[in-house]
Amino acid sequence: MTAFDWADRPGFDAWGNLADGLRADILAAGGTGWQDVFHEIATYNETWRPLRPVLMDKAWLEELYALSDRMLQLLFDCCRRRASTAGELRKLLGIPDGRVEFLDDSEPLGEHLLMSGRPDILLTDGVPKFVEFNVGSDVGSVWDSEKVSARFLDLFRTTGLADRLPVEAPLSAVDRRYAAIRETLGLPAGARLTMVFRTDGEYPESHDPEKLVELLQPFVVRGRENGYDMDVQPVDWLTLGSDDQLIGRGRRVEAILRLFVCSEMSPTVGLRAIKDALQAGTASLFTSAASWLISNKLVFAWLWEDAAELPPEDAALVRAHLPRTRMLTSALVPSVLAEREQLVLKPADEFGGSGVVVGREASPEEWTALVSEGVTEGLHLVQDYTRPDRMTMDFVHLESGVHEEAQVPFSIGPYTFGRQGAGCYVRIGSQGEGEVLNLKRNVHVTGSLLLGDA
Helix, strand or coil: CCCCCCCCCCCCCCHHHCCHHHHHHHHHHHHHHHHHHCCCCCCCCCCEEECCCEEEEHHHHHHHHHHHHHHHHHHHHHHHCCCCEHHHHHHHCCCCCCCECCCCCCCECCHHHHCEEEEEEEEECCEEEEEEEEECCCCCCHHHHHHHHHHHHHHHHHCCHHHHCCCECCCCHHHHHHHHHHHHHCCCCCCEEEEEECCCCCCCCCCCHHHHHHHCHHHHHHHHHCCCEEEEEEHHHEEECHHHCEEECCEEECEEEECCCCECCCCCHHHHHHHHHHHHCCCEEECCHHHHHHHCCHHHHHHHHHHHHCCHHHHHHHHHHCCCEEECCHHHHHHHHHCHHHEEEEECCCCCCCCCEEHHHCCHHHHHHHHHHHHHHCCEEEEECCCCCEEEEEEEECCCCCEEEEEEEEEEEEEEECCEEEEEEEEECCCCCCCCCCHHHCCEEECEEEECCC
């Protein structure tokens, strides 16, 4: 891929470049329209909502798609230098047999595992830094981030803002995912496709399956528009019928869009039914459970180990965009304790910021205890700290209606489906909650609008 000067081409948010009057009018429109924009959006902050979209440069996002795809390939190649099957990779990652549901240890590590993904990227002085790469169909917020972008675009159009600031929504990640499913599973037009979700997760409404099925109906409508005979069901509704056919409320389930992480699942009739149908070959899964292994952050440490042996361009890419990552061992403890403010502690196989501790946010005593626990538990990493850039965002208080401007951290998640970039997930931090953007810190899920070729 061609070199791109990230530091001198800031493109994440053009807010500061807009005229004062235009900014005021955008915030005024947001003040009247934010409730419609975020209606039934699964956001995790119960106090504030953003008043505007992120205004992203279209060419900049295209470069980010390309960078993300190259990083995904490098991570995958790193795995294949060490293993040829899912089972070999699982053992190298220290994952116990049986922890990952639906995993076939004999499955070859192939490009089919890379058909769905989303990195978590921070910017440091404008330079993208990959701190996580989620691989598999369970990448979240595809629909929500797209809806927020579409609703902000409609708000801009109905208020006349789009005449003053031409914008467009990113390419549909929802549609691109449906295309990737067809490509990966080889499904004909009219094929049955069932979106399946868990009822024990942190996603809002996940504990009310009837409500979540209702909320996910727009997914079904879009799936039918993309040529599928589609429905949506929770795992717990599935049973195994005659001839090893998977059944959900009287309807055969053939191709499954897996909308959940396939680890640490409670044993249920539905889970057993999916396993039996997959083994019998009467159902197929997008994506294979083996794709989840590539998300393990230990792979980041492997890639850093391999950097010296990579072609110069790839080695430079790793060093510029992947913070140095090392496996936490007892031998490393003295330097890790001494370098607390320059490090981040992470569990290797968690996701969404879970378990992440920024050293400079912990006291020396807390850091010592956490590092000790990490060594004892095993499978923890230390990653070089990279200070996330801040963005200026205006928020509205849900109860009082008060507006507040704040400088907050953010992360960017450009989706990839079928090795093509589409859509963009933006996670915005909350005032006073620190730099780790996980669900427990009241993050905001929002969308973006693109400037450039609208």
